Amino acid sequence: EELRQNLKTPTFDNWQWEDAEIMVLLQVMFTDLDFISSFNIEPEALQHFLFEVYRRYNNIPFHNFKHCFCVTQMMYGLIWLTDLRNKLEDIDLLIMMTSAVCHDLDHTGYNNAYQVDINARTELALRYNDISPLENHHCAVAFQILQRVRPPSSASLCFQLHLNHLGVSWPPECILATDMTRHNEILNKFKSVLPAFDFTNKEHKDLVRALMMILIKVSDISNEARPMEVAEPWLDCLLQEFFNQSDVEKLEGLPVSPFMDRDKVNKPSSQIGFIRFVLLPLFMELANLFPLTFNDPKGHRCKRRRWTEALDSKFVLISLLGCNNISLSASKY
Numbered sequence: 575e576e577l578r579q580n581l582k583t584p585t586f587d588n589w590q591w592e593d594a595e596i597m598v599l600l601q602v603m604f605t606d607l608d609f610i611s612s613f614n615i616e617p618e619a620l621q622h623f624l625f626e627v628y629r630r631y632n633n634i635p636f637h638n639f640k641h642c643f644c645v646t647q648m649m650y651g652l653i654w655l656t657d658l659r660n661k662l663e664d665i666d667l668l669i670m671m672t673s674a675v676c677h678d679l680d681h682t683g684y685n686n687a688y689q690v691d692i693n694a695r696t697e698l699a700l701r702y703n704d705i706s707p708l709e710n711h712h713c714a715v716a717f718q719i720l721q722r723v724r725p726p727s728s729a730s731l732c733f734q735l736h737l738n739h740l741g742v743s744w745p746p747e748c749i750l751a752t753d754m755t756r757h758n759e760i761l762n763k764f765k766s767v768l769p770a771f772d773f774t775n776k777e778h779k780d781l782v783r784a785l786m787m788i789l790i791k792v793s794d795i796s797n798e799a800r801p802m803e804v805a806e807p808w809l810d811c812l813l814q815e816f817f818n819q820s821d822v823e824k825l826e827g828l829p830v831s832p833f834m835d836r837d838k839v840n841k842p843s844s845q846i847g848f849i850r851f852v853l854l855p856l857f858m859e860l861a862n863l864f865p866l867t868f869n870d871p872k873g874h875r876c877k878r879r880r881w882t883e884a885l886d887s888k889f890v891l892i893s894l895l896g897c898n899n900i901s902l903s904a905s906k907y
């Protein structure tokens with residue numbers, strides 16, 4: 575029971591769990607949101623689906639099955655934190671959770687900038703005409719999996735049938751929204767619909783879609799909103815994947831993104847701008863919609879200057895998520 579409750583909070587520590595256990599935790603989340611009963615999904619079908627998802631994440635430093643879990647778990651935490659069960663329809667929650675699970679399927683560890691025509695010209699970039707090649711591929715793999723997942727008895731519907739039946743365009747919208755080149759477009763759309771937001775108005779489908787996109791984006795880049803001991807190893811994984819890519823780019827004579835170059839990047843330089851200018855503005859917009867508690871972070875200033883701003887932002891983030899019980903060891907930096 576304690577674990578069940580813990581799973582609903584953004585402080586959850588993924589590093590304590592093996593992949594097989596993570597699969598069970600994913601199942602618990604889907605079950606505790608009542609998807610099994612609301613959509614008449616057989617537990618075996620869910621299990622089968624999650625196993626296929628697990629098989630289609632690659633063994634790479636960052637965009638792996640554990641990242642898929644963290645994004646899904648943050649989405650799950652946000653659903654509870656913002657009481658979305660009483661605000662959105664079950665089908666919207668199912669779409670959000672399924673999108674989170676599928677959002678980086680078969681990621682190869684090389685970002686879109688590497689894939690596209692002016693750089694490595696990969697098969698994915700050719701297939702998708704340079705338009706969000708990775709995210710389009712994650713969607714395509716998600717569809718393959720969903721088509722193959724058949725419940726043992728034909729009596730209950732599988733996910734895809736449900737989603738088609740309900741006329742929902744899934745999964746493209748939420749998964750495609752995770753392409754960071756669309757960050758400003760999606761954030762601005764959300765800002766523009768915010769004043770008109772009304773959860774009680776069921777006609778407001780496009781507003782809900784804008785919110786769903788923001789929620790998956792927040793979840794996708796939320797590692798730094800987690801406790802230090804969870805967030806730090808994730809940063810190591812991310813940098814390892816960045817450095818792998820830039821090493822290959824150097825070998826192939828391709829342009830190298832400065833933020834991936836092991837000769838130019840260090841941890842503070844990588845995080846300060848990201849937290850301040852990408853992560854925090856996204857969370858702040860969400861806080862405009864939900865009455866998340868906000869504590870003044872000033873009392874926690876850390877001594878070393880380079881990290882001060884990043885850590886202030888981090889305290890704001892953690893306050894927003896209500897994780898004030900975390901003791902951040904700023905002195906480590």
Ligand SMILES: Nc1nc2c(ncn2[C@@H]2O[C@@H]3COP(=O)(O)O[C@H]3[C@H]2O)c(=O)[nH]1
Nearest residue numbers: 685752754794795797798812844845848
């Ligand atoms: N610098 C930095 N970038 C991040 C962090 N978390 C996510 N990102 C970036 O945000 C991107 C989100 O989409 P991707 O998964 O393609 O790749 C991710 C990373 O490039 C982080 O903690 N620090």
Ligand SMILES: [Zn+2]
Nearest residue numbers: 645677678794
């Ligand atoms: Zn991701």
